[in-house]
Amino acid sequence: MTTSHRRQLSGALALIAVLAVGAALLVAFGARLPIASALTSPGGSSTGGPTTSDNTDRGQVNTANQVRERGNAIRCTAQLAGHEAYVELYENSHYGNSVQIVLDDDGLGAGREVVSPLVTGEQVHGSVVVDGTRAVVSGPATRNADKIPVAEEFDHAGEHLTTSGFRRSLTTDLTLRYGASTVPLSCDDAFHFVLDVTREKTTD
Template sequence: MRTPLVLAAATALAGLGLSPSTANAANAAAEPTVTHERGVVVECGGRFRGDDVYVSVYENNTFANVFQVVVGDEGLGRSRESANGFVSRGEVRAGLRLDDRRVLVAGTAKRVGKRIAVHEEHDDAGQHIVIDGFHRALRTDLAMTWKGRTIGLDCGEAFFYDLEVTTTDTTGD
């Protein structure tokens, strides 16, 4: 049995040319999506036989874990995803094949210092995104081995993050 309030709402929606199920679908589309994302970002540089090297280790428990290496101005590079990630208990170990040879990045990435509060809001591709949580710096000591040589890596951007990300579709506004 429908209550008078439900019948009044259904009548009002019908008057607007909307069925209750169409209205519910429209409201569901406007509802925000909330994800809890945890992971690490480590970006490093170095020199290998006179060429610049870029190394990125990115982990995200919700979306993807990606390891990337780029060598030289010509952009010799490759990336790979892993379901298991590359950092465990402060130990980093990531590998891939580049130019038919194995690249291995290994070392440590330990959390240091205080947590830093994060709040960001921006619009992107028809969505309003709100990010709340914290970052915490990582002290890194990483090296890359490739083609029989090992080089130290200087990691400028390195942090752990724990964020709640709220995404709201704005295309219907």
């Protein structure tokens, strides 16, 4: 993604790449810090993890600097009536949910924060108005059984982040509806995550 619009879109899910491939990609994506600390969030630190599962599952702070986060991250592309479409859905129990859709590289796109879940059970549903027309992402997403461990430790934006937890890839069959057109989405990055993150300031 080379244009400013697509860079902004990628920024919303920057730490997805960190979790999927490694912390070194953080520089390439230039994450927004709240999302970064969230998706980076595994907390395998000396605090020993969450102490009250019901509360920590909802993103409650366990200690002064440790948070458990869970959610879903989905990134997809499609060809839509001669346009190249980019879709990102992001759920985080601590930082909230967002939908972003961009068509082509000409700045035609929109994003919004949402309160309602984007993934309910095994069904995905998210929408945003792009250039006066509502774009809707929907379809099934099933968690795969295998848990992929996540463990990262790195510095970012004046903080030292220590993360631990796991992610499970999602098998998706999603579509994008925009106006009278409905097309299948190809989702190369799609997973559920449960992560703890410990944050320590490295600068005053």
